Amino acid sequence: MLLASHDGERWIEPQLASILDQRGVDVRVLVSDDASRDATADILARHAAQDDRIVLLPPGRFGSARANFLRLIRDADVDGADAVAFSDQDDVWHAGRLERQLPELLAADATSGNVTAVYPNRRVLIEKHHPQRRLDFVCESAGPGSTFVLSPAAFARVREVVRSDERVDAVAAHDWLVYAIVRAAGMRWTITPDSLLDYRQHGANVTGANVGLQSALTRLQQLRSGGFRLDAARVARIGADVASAPLRDELAHVADLMERNDAAARRELVGLAPQLRRRPREQRLLRSAIRSRLW
Known part of the structure; x- marks a missing residue:
């Protein structure tokens, strides 16, 4: 331990x-x-x-x-x-x-x-x-x-x-x-x-614990700064290097989308949101954040 x-x-x-x-x-x-x-x-x-x-x-x-x-x-x-x-x-x-x-x-x-x-x-x-x-x-x-x-x-x-x-x-x-x-x-x-x-x-x-208004405000600040998106891109890059195809290629592509901030990348990430979070509420929040350019 x-x-x-x-x-x-x-x-x-x-x-x-x-x-x-x-x-x-x-x-x-x-x-x-x-x-x-x-x-x-x-x-x-x-x-x-x-x-x-x-x-x-x-x-x-x-x-x-x-x-x-x-x-x-x-x-x-x-x-x-x-x-x-x-x-x-x-x-x-x-x-x-x-x-x-x-x-x-x-x-x-x-x-x-x-x-x-x-x-x-x-x-x-x-x-x-x-x-x-x-x-x-x-x-x-x-x-x-x-x-x-x-x-x-x-x-x-x-x-x-x-x-x-x-x-x-x-x-x-x-x-x-x-x-x-x-x-x-x-x-x-x-x-x-x-x-x-x-x-x-x-x-x-x-x-x-991720509970309450203060936690929600902290997470919103992280989203708006762009730091969380870049952290996720970094994790995807590391994951791609340990994965086998086809997951390796998918993770590299997801990292590329997250490192960009253009409309096409955001549209594709909106479609991927249900695969990027487990909880349905978090999936909806992620889609909204991407569409509103908070993420």
Whole structure:
């Protein structure tokens, strides 16, 4: 299990406990700390000294959660693991989470699921298990990376790309990238309807739950800046390089459409929208954004 930490002293101990207490599985936690300025590194060192299931990578300065996770993907020693999972520092895993997920890998190469966003006064189920579409990975992740579990073969494919392709360092989110590589490589990914963890919402979230007006305004700003479209084009280019024909050619064409901003490209992208997002509402919003030149 790969855990990225940074200034997480308020949350790291309950999260570690929820991982180490998983039912029915043996776990090993590989941790990369990104120059924490609080007591996170001390807490991790104390727990690692007491429990050999916790392994600390040499400390470093990475600058973002994305870069820290990419460091874990590149450097963590996962030899002998039956599966590789990702973990944020501030969630709480449900006790049977891995016990429910690991059987999915008997018929799939990777799996993820829903989460419960936890606010001070409410809990909200965040559903990500809408039916997958042919090209959904170009425009979205399978959900929070904290729910991802990959087979050794899927993780090895991701690691190969992350180690060899410099473009990955410019991708907006590690979980989006991981999902895209696995799917583009022709591997099977399942998204289960189970809520797998408590996704704690607080002011220091790198990426919070996509709920509410503020989230909608943030997404609108990203659309209007053109950054999201170019991020999607970059993901499509990376995916094309790991895909086989005919998907390889289709991804290269989609990337070309996204890098352009002419009327013909927008018309074609409107037609592709149902394949670029899983949720029908998101498909409609994407079509509207393209037509109105917000995207």
